[in-house]
Structure formats: structure tokens, C-alpha cells
Amino acid sequence: MADYKMHILVCGGTGCRASQAEQIVKNFKQELAQKSLDKEIKVVTTGCFGFCEKGPVVKIIPDNTFYTQVTPQDVTDIVEEHFIKGRPLKRLLYHNPKNEFSVTSAKNIDFYKKQVRIALRNCGFINPENIEEYIARDGYAALGMALTEMTPEQAIQLVKDSGLRGRGGGGFPTGLKWEITRKVQNSQKYVVCNADEGDPGAFMDRSILEGDPHSIIEAMAICGYCIGASNGLVYIRAEYPLAIHRLKIALNQAKEYGLLGKDIMGTGFNFDIEIRYGAGAFVCGEETALIHSMEGSRGEPTFKPPFPSVSGYQGKPTNVNNVETFANIPVIFNKGAEWFNKIGTEKSRGTKVFALAGKVNNVGLIEVPMGTTLREVIFDIGGGIRGGKRFKAVQTGGPSGGCLTEKHLDTPIDYDNLILAGSMMGSGGMIVMDEDDCMVSIAKFYLEFTLDESCGKCTPCRIGNKRLFELLEKITQGKGTMQDLDRLRMLSNVIKDTSLCGLGQTSPNPVLSTLDNFYHEYVAHVNSKTCPAGQCKALLKYEVDAEMCTGCTLCFRNCPVGAITGEKKMPHYINQSLCIKCGVCYDKCKFKAISIV
Amino acid sequence: MPKIKLSEYATTTIKEVCASFNHNEGELINVLHQVQHKLGYLPAEVQELVAIELNIPVAKVYGVVTFYSFFTMLPQGENPISVCMGTACYVRGAEQVLDEFRRQLKIDVGETSADGKFSLNALRCVGACGLAPVVMVGDRVHGRVSPSDVKKILAECKDGCLTHN
Ligand SMILES: Cc1cc2nc3c(=O)[nH]c(=O)nc-3n(C[C@H](O)[C@H](O)[C@H](O)COP(=O)(O)O)c2cc1C
Ligand code: SF4
Ligand code: FES
Numbered sequence: 070m071a072d073y074k075m076h077i078l079v080c081g082g083t084g085c086r087a088s089q090a091e092q093i094v095k096n097f098k099q100e101l102a103q104k105s106l107d108k109e110i111k112v113v114t115t116g117c118f119g120f121c122e123k124g125p126v127v128k129i130i131p132d133n134t135f136y137t138q139v140t141p142q143d144v145t146d147i148v149e150e151h152f153i154k155g156r157p158l159k160r161l162l163y164h165n166p167k168n169e170f171s172v173t174s175a176k177n178i179d180f181y182k183k184q185v186r187i188a189l190r191n192c193g194f195i196n197p198e199n200i201e202e203y204i205a206r207d208g209y210a211a212l213g214m215a216l217t218e219m220t221p222e223q224a225i226q227l228v229k230d231s232g233l234r235g236r237g238g239g240g241f242p243t244g245l246k247w248e249i250t251r252k253v254q255n256s257q258k259y260v261v262c263n264a265d266e267g268d269p270g271a272f273m274d275r276s277i278l279e280g281d282p283h284s285i286i287e288a289m290a291i292c293g294y295c296i297g298a299s300n301g302l303v304y305i306r307a308e309y310p311l312a313i314h315r316l317k318i319a320l321n322q323a324k325e326y327g328l329l330g331k332d333i334m335g336t337g338f339n340f341d342i343e344i345r346y347g348a349g350a351f352v353c354g355e356e357t358a359l360i361h362s363m364e365g366s367r368g369e370p371t372f373k374p375p376f377p378s379v380s381g382y383q384g385k386p387t388n389v390n391n392v393e394t395f396a397n398i399p400v401i402f403n404k405g406a407e408w409f410n411k412i413g414t415e416k417s418r419g420t421k422v423f424a425l426a427g428k429v430n431n432v433g434l435i436e437v438p439m440g441t442t443l444r445e446v447i448f449d450i451g452g453g454i455r456g457g458k459r460f461k462a463v464q465t466g467g468p469s470g471g472c473l474t475e476k477h478l479d480t481p482i483d484y485d486n487l488i489l490a491g492s493m494m495g496s497g498g499m500i501v502m503d504e505d506d507c508m509v510s511i512a513k514f515y516l517e518f519t520l521d522e523s524c525g526k527c528t529p530c531r532i533g534n535k536r537l538f539e540l541l542e543k544i545t546q547g548k549g550t551m552q553d554l555d556r557l558r559m560l561s562n563v564i565k566d567t568s569l570c571g572l573g574q575t576s577p578n579p580v581l582s583t584l585d586n587f588y589h590e591y592v593a594h595v596n597s598k599t600c601p602a603g604q605c606k607a608l609l610k611y612e613v614d615a616e617m618c619t620g621c622t623l624c625f626r627n628c629p630v631g632a633i634t635g636e637k638k639m640p641h642y643i644n645q646s647l648c649i650k651c652g653v654c655y656d657k658c659k660f661k662a663i664s665i666v
Numbered sequence: 667m668p669k670i671k672l673s674e675y676a677t678t679t680i681k682e683v684c685a686s687f688n689h690n691e692g693e694l695i696n697v698l699h700q701v702q703h704k705l706g707y708l709p710a711e712v713q714e715l716v717a718i719e720l721n722i723p724v725a726k727v728y729g730v731v732t733f734y735s736f737f738t739m740l741p742q743g744e745n746p747i748s749v750c751m752g753t754a755c756y757v758r759g760a761e762q763v764l765d766e767f768r769r770q771l772k773i774d775v776g777e778t779s780a781d782g783k784f785s786l787n788a789l790r791c792v793g794a795c796g797l798a799p800v801v802m803v804g805d806r807v808h809g810r811v812s813p814s815d816v817k818k819i820l821a822e823c824k825d826g827c828l829t830h831n
Contacts, residue, residue: 083792083793084793084794084795088797088809121794121796121797124797267790269751269753269754269791270753270755270791270795272791272793272795275793307699307736308789345695346696346699347734348695348698348735348737349734350735362695364692365691365692365730367730367733368733424754424795426754426795427753427757427758432754467753498753500753500754500757514756518790524733627814628814629769629813629816630769649765649769652759652762653762653812653813653814
């Protein structure tokens with residue numbers, strides 16, 4: 070990036086693109102050309118900055134000025150103030166909600182302060198569609214080093230020494246997996262990158278592929294060299310068109326530069342990568358199901374062993390790793406195992422990327438050292454709970470994980486601690502919930518997902534989860550009994566013990582963890598037929614408190630079914646037979662005049 | 667269901683796609699992706715022809731089409747509406763938004779309105795969780811949607827916002 074004096078980085082992740090990031094780029098280019106600044110200032114579309122809450126985000130380097138919630142119309146002002154008058158445009162700077170001061174530099178934003186970016190090192194810094202920018206940041210140096218200076222055994226040893234564990238959920242030591250696959254004798258082996266990312270509400274892997282696709286290509290090639298494979302496959306969801314598009318560009322560029330294909334860097338090592346598309350099935354994230362899907366069949370898991378390392382794609386030894394696992398590899402080679410070892414905790418080295426979402430102020434993509442506490446993530450980085458509400462629970466591990474509560478907030482996050490606390494790391498979805506979320510409904514929500522996604526191969530998962538769901542439905546409708554609560558627990562344990570694959574074995578976790586941590590909420594639904602969070606429709610009624618109502622007509626104007634009547638400045642009234650209990654009036658009322666009874 | 671007769675175009679498209687994958691049965695999913703992309707949906711008749719072209723039982727094709735939620739056997743509406751029901755959107759009220767679409771369109775999830783204008787689907791995380799709850803109409807993403815926005819979104823579609831976007 071040497072020829073230009075300044076760069077304007079515009080986030081081109083899916084979230085920001087949805088808010089017209091492309092138009093912003095166009096406008097910048099036009100504006101700069103008009104002012105004859107286009108020789109000095111370059112506009113770059115990058116991958117996700119992580120701060121999705123305040124998107125679209127624009128960053129100016131070298132001064133690191135960080136503009137948030139930029140619209141295409143703001144571009145003229147930014148160019149005028151920042152580049153012509155040489156001062157930051159105050160209006161669009163990030164405002165620290167704690168003291169209302171505006172923050173100029175990205176480095177001083179709380180959201181970024183506690184983060185350590187390894188897997189996301191290039192996301193938001195480089196143009197993912199330009200291999201030169203990746204190379205300028207040490208790209209493909211790790212591959213060069215492995216191929217020319219190390220034997221496969223030495224390279225595997227390095228990965229083992231780093232202590233890197235799989236980021237796809239299980240946390241299996243990556244170096245060990247590579248070693249096992251290497252030791253299996255076969256002339257044909259495969260490297261597979263698992264980019265299925267089925268966890269709803271998680272977008273880590275997608276953001277890495279969108280923001281830094283070359284790091285995955287480089288790592289897969291290194292893996293191929295280590296295990297003795299010359300073919301790589303990326304299994305990616307068809308719902309990720311942008312990631313697919315960028316990956317394809319990156320693959321072509323890598324081939325052009327001789328970094329993929331025959332005789333890479335003149336070392337005689339051959340490696341090529343193909344893309345395979347998923348088609349919307351969560352269970353295909355499970356490695357045996359994924360392999361069947363790549364072979365063109367229904368993605369039904371099969372019993373392990375044999376593990377894919379021994380018999381995988383087309384019956385050949387196959388090393389399956391997650392996107393984020395791969396993204397760590399080049400850095401480990403460049404900076405050494407010892408450096409990596411210093412980050413994180415004893416048993417979980419390095420960092421973890423989380424998709425922080427739900428009821429926090431700063432929704433986004435974050436990366437923190439293992440051992441960071443949930444409190445730091447939710448309150449420091451996430452900026453606390455939206456709208457001044459109370460924190461209630463945080464769900465990690467997606468449909469396989471559990472809900473953690475206030476008492477777990479100071480737990481350092483790593484693989485083992487999360488399991489001890491009754492949840493799991495999973496792939497990195499982290500959903501924060503506040504006092505308005507009904508935990509019974511949350512459990513039901515996850516089960517509904519499992520029901521949809523169960524492949525149906527084994528009975529406990531196919532039928533057991535259905536029965537669990539029905540029990541939860543009964544409870545949320547106020548028809549449950551105390552006996553049902555015991556049944557829930559018993560059935561959950563049976564499903565866990567008897568299902569074939571990881572999906573069924575973990576699907577009751579949301580039920581069990583909410584039963585453990587929020588038993589009183591279940592009891593309220595059963596005994597007093599109330600939903601403490603006010604979410605279960607069958608159990609609630611919206612009413613206007615005539616004394617609090619100022620007659621501002623806001624509820625009247627927003628009610629989608631016209632169930633609210635009343636004159637201006639007079640108390641309003643909700644017609645219960647028309648009310649569909651959508652809660653809009655409750656959300657909109659500024660005077661807390663609507664109550665849930 | 668009454669049989670439909672495949673158009674000349676559909677038949678040649680399917681044959682071409684299968685040929686481009688060398689009639690290799692291992693490429694079934696890729697074949698179906700491309701056929702659906704070109705024809706819009708995968709009714710039984712399309713599946714039968716794919717089976718013949720790849721020389722596999724229709725049951726295998728049907729098994730795959732019904733296994734993966736990305737494949738659909740029903741034609742989609744002019745304005746395919748997808749409400750994200752990923753967890754981030756769910757906790758920010760996606761269910762109420764979905765209910766409102768159901769109510770206004772008088773169709774359920776997975777259905778297409780009688781006039782063929784709208785179809786309604788629930789999907790899992792489009793990755794714009796920062797904008798939750800998220801609704802997609804075709805390729806267009808609407809963020810921070812509340813039930814009271816639903817009417818406006820539908821009206822926009824009727825005005826043909828899709829054509830100039
Ligand atoms: C139901 C289920 C879903 C899974 N989904 C994913 C996924 O979306 N992405 C992923 O990388 N791993 C997923 N896994 C884990 C994979 O089976 C596998 O362990 C992982 O890809 C190995 O890579 P790693 O060692 O780098 O973590 C899933 C496992 C199960 C049981
Ligand atoms: S546990 Fe569920 S998803 Fe896994 S094989 Fe059995 S039915 Fe399929
Ligand atoms: S959960 Fe809806 S966009 Fe991610």
C-alpha cells in the first residue's frame with residue numbers, strides 16, 4: 070500500500086453491504102476524482118471490521134480515524150472535512166456512550182481495546198480481492214517456510230507445540246489430528262475446510278472467508294504438505310454468496326501466482342483446492358455428514374470410528390478442520406509456537422473469535438484471548454445490555470450449548486471451563502439475553518431448530534426431540550404439570566446418551582441448562598401459569614394503565630391491527646379480541662403506560 | 667399433483683447441466699444447485715430427468731432434494747420474502763415480524779400467495795446480525811424490522827422496488 074498517502078477503508082462485510090456500503094465506496098471514488106485527490110487517496114473495500122452494530126464503518130489510515138454509521142450522503146462531508154480541511158468530521162465519530170465524548174481513533178474505542186486479533190488479523194485491513202495486499206502482510210511466507218525449510222514432521226511438530234485446538238467446536242488438538250492423518254498410508258489424501266457454519270446467529274467463519282480468504286488457502290496448502298495430500302476441498306454454505314465469490318477470486322489469484330497447482334514455489338509440491346457447496350443442513354457441519362454431502366448424498370452422519378483421518382472423502386484419509394482453525398496456522402508459522410503459547414490459558418492456547426449478538430449494545434465480531442471472562446466480553450467489549458435492561462443469560466455453543474447466568478460471568482472462557490459450567494465453546498456464537506427473554510421459550514426455540522435439522526437417522530434424536538419440543542410447547546401454553554418438568558430432564562438424558570452423532574448428543578443441552586439455571590421460571594409457567602419475562606403469548610395480556618397514559622397516540626399509530634382506540638391526550642384502550650399480542654405498543658410506549666398482565 | 671410438462675428450455679437446461687458435470691452422480695448436489703438456479707425450483711418432473719441423466723434412482727434425487735432446505739419443490743413468489751429466524755434475530759423479535767407477514771399475506775411459511783406475488787420463508791442467519799431482526803426480499807436486506815414495518819415493506823414490493831434496485 071505504498072504509493073498512496075492515505076487509504077479509506079470501507080467495510081464490505083455482509084452486514085455493512087446491507088446498509089449500502091457499496092454505494093459509499095462509489096461515492097468516495099467519485100468525490101475523490103472530482104477533487105483530484107484520487108492519486109493520493111485510495112478507497113479500499115475490506116472484510117468485516119467487527120463493529121457491525123455501528124455499520125457501515127469507514128476507517129481512514131494512517132491516522133486511524135473511525136467513522137460509524139456512515140451513509141452514502143455523508144461522503145461529501147467526510148472528504149471536505151477530513152481531507153480538505155484536515156480535521157475529523159465530528160458528527161460521524163464514535164461516541165463513547167459512557168461519557169458522551171467522541172473518540173477519534175479506532176484504538177481508543179472500548180470495543181477494540183481488549184481484543185487480540187490473530188484469526189481476524191487481516192479482516193478490515195486488506196482488500197480481500199487482492200492477493201498483493203495479503204502478501205504485503207506476510208502472506209504465503211508461512212507456506213514458503215514450511216515447503217523450503219521444514220520437513221512435514223517438523224511442521225506438524227510446530228503446530229503441536231503451539232497447542233492450537235480445533236475451533237469448530239470439539240477442541241481437538243490440531244497438530245495431533247494432522248499427525249494421525251499423516252501416519253495413515255495412502256497415495257490419495259484430502260484436506261477439507263469445514264465452512265458450513267450452521268449455528269444460527271454465528272458468522273465468524275463467513276467473515277474470515279469474506280475478509281481474508283488467502284489465509285485459509287495458505288493454511289490448507291500447509292496442511293496438505295504436512296499430511297501428504299495434494300487435494301483440498303472447501304465445503305461452504307450456498308447461503309454465503311459473498312464468501313464464495315471472494316474465495317473463488319482468491320483461488321484464481323493463488324493459481325496465477327503459482328501458490329496453488331503444480332510444483333508450488335519450485336519445490337515439487339502439488340496442491341489444488343476445489344469448492345463444494347452445502348445446501349442448508351446444519352448436521353452437515355458434522356464431519357462424517359459433511360463428507361457424505363460432498364459425495365453428493367444426503368448428509369447423514371455415520372458412526373465413528375472410522376474417523377475421517379482414516380477413512381473420509383471417497384474412503385480416503387481426510388483431515389477436516391474448521392475455517393478459524395486454519396486462519397490461525399499461518400501466524401503460528403510466522404511468529405512461532407512460543408509466541409502463540411503465551412496467549413490464552415494453559416489448556417486453551419491462543420484466541421477465539423465470537424459472534425457477539427442479541428441484547429448487547431455492540432453487536433459484532435470479536436476476537437479475545439482464551440481466558441477472557443464473559444463479563445469482559447459482554448460489558449467491556451459488548452458495551453453492556455441494550456436499553457439499560459438487566460443481563461439475564463448468555464448462550465454459547467449454539468443449539469448444542471447452554472445458557473450461562475450471572476454467576477458464570479467471571480468464568481474465564483476456554484474449552485474446559487465452559488463445559489464445566491454446563492455449556493460449551495461451540496463454534497463461537499454468543500447470544501446475550503436480557504430480562505425480557507423467557508428461558509423456556511429460548512429452550513423451545515433451540516429445540517425447534519434441532520427438530521428441523523435432525524437428519525432422522527436415529528430414533529432418540531428424531532422422535533425424542535419432537536417429544537421434548539411438545540413438552541416445552543405445552544409448558545409455554547400454560548398447560549404443563551410438574552411431572553412434565555421431570556419428564557423433560559429424563560428424556561433429555563436419554564437422548565444425550567443414545568443418539569448417534571453430536572447433534573443428538575448435545576441437542577437437549579439448552580433444555581438441561583435452562584432447567585438447571587432457571588428452574589423457577591419453568592415452575593412459574595406450570596404452577597402460576599405466568600411467564601415472568603412476559604414473552605409467552607398464551608400467558609399474557611397487554612393493558613393500558615389509564616393513569617400513566619398521556620394519550621400521545623404512539624401506540625395507536627403503531628398497532629398493526631388497529632386494536633388500540635382512544636382520543637389524543639386521553640387514555641387509550643386495547644381491544645383484547647383484536648390484539649395479536651405482538652408487543653409493539655409495549656415497546657413503543659415512552660411512558661411505561663402499557664403493562665403486561 | 668397434476669403432472670407438468672417440462673418446457674423445451676427446461677429439458678435442455680437440465681441436460682446441459684448434467685453434461686457439464688460429466689453425468690457424475692457424485693456431483694448431484696452441484697447439479698441441483700445449478701438447475702434450481704436456472705429454473706427457480708425443482709418439481710418432481712425435473713428430478714425425474716436429473717435421475718435419468720445421472721443414471722441414479724429418482725428416490726436418491728428426491729431424498730437429496732428433500733434433505734436440504736436450500737432446495738425447493740415449489741415455485742417461489744415474485745418477491746421471495748425470507749425472515750431470519752437465527753438466534754440473534756429471534757431474541758430481537760423476529761417471531762413477531764414473521765407472524766405479521768403471515769397475517770398480512772395470509773400464507774404460512776413455505777407457501778406462495780395465490781397471486782404469485784409473494785412467498786414466505788424463514789431462514790437461519792444471513793450474517794447481518796447487527797441489524798437484527800433481518801428480513802430479506804430477494805437480495806435486498808431490510809434491517810431492524812418491527813412488526814409495524816411489515817406493511818411498508820409489502821407496499822414497497824408492490825410498487826416494484828425490486829425492479830429499480
Ligand atoms: C451437529 C454438528 C454440527 C457441526 N457444525 C460445525 C460447523 O458448522 N463448522 C465446523 O467447523 N465444525 C462443525 N462441527 C464439528 C465438526 O464435526 C468437526 O469436528 C470440525 O470441523 C473439526 O475441525 P476442528 O478440529 O478444526 O475444529 C459440527 C459438529 C456437529 C456434531
Ligand atoms: S443424532 Fe440426530 S442428527 Fe445425528 S445421526 Fe441421529 S438423527 Fe441424525
Ligand atoms: S441471526 Fe438473523 S442475521 Fe444473524
